[in-house]
Amino acid sequence: MTNEPIKEILGAPKHPGTVTMQKCNNNDCVITTIPLVSECQLTAATGGAELSCYRCTIPFGVVILIAGIVVTAVAYSFNSHGSIISVFGLVLLSSGLLLLASSAVCWKIWQENKKAKRRESQTALVANQRTLFG
Secondary structure, eight states, X not given: OOSHHHHHHHTXXXXXXXXXXXXXXTTEEEEEEEEOOOHHHHHHHHTTGXXXXXXXXXXXXXXHHHHHHHHHHHHXXXXXXXXXXXXXXXXXXXXXXXXXXXXXXXXXXXXXXXXHHHHHHHHHHHHHHHHHHO
C-alpha cells in the first residue's frame, strides 16, 4: 500500500514546500533544507491536540497561579516591597491569571464552534428529511 492516497486524503501537497537555510563559518558552509508542514499534517501528527488549547492552559495556569500566590505571600511576609522576589511573585500571579483567562476564552470559542457545527448538521438533516418526505 502506498502513502500517496493517504497524503491526498489529508490534503498534504504531493511535493511540500521547503525552506532553505544557510549557515557559514569561515570557509565552511552548511545548507539545511527544512520541509514545510501543512495544518492537516500537524493535526494528523498530534491527534488534534493543537485544537484544544484550553485543556493545556488550565493546568499550567493553576500551577503558575499557585506559585505566584506562594511567592508573593513569602515576599510580602518579609516586608520586601519592590524587591526582585515580590516582582517575580506578582509576575507569576498575573501570568497565572492571564493563562486562566485565555483558557476560558478558548473554551468559550470552542463551545460556540461546537454549537455552530451542531446547528449546521441539524439544518442539513432537516433539509434532507424534507426532500425525502416532502
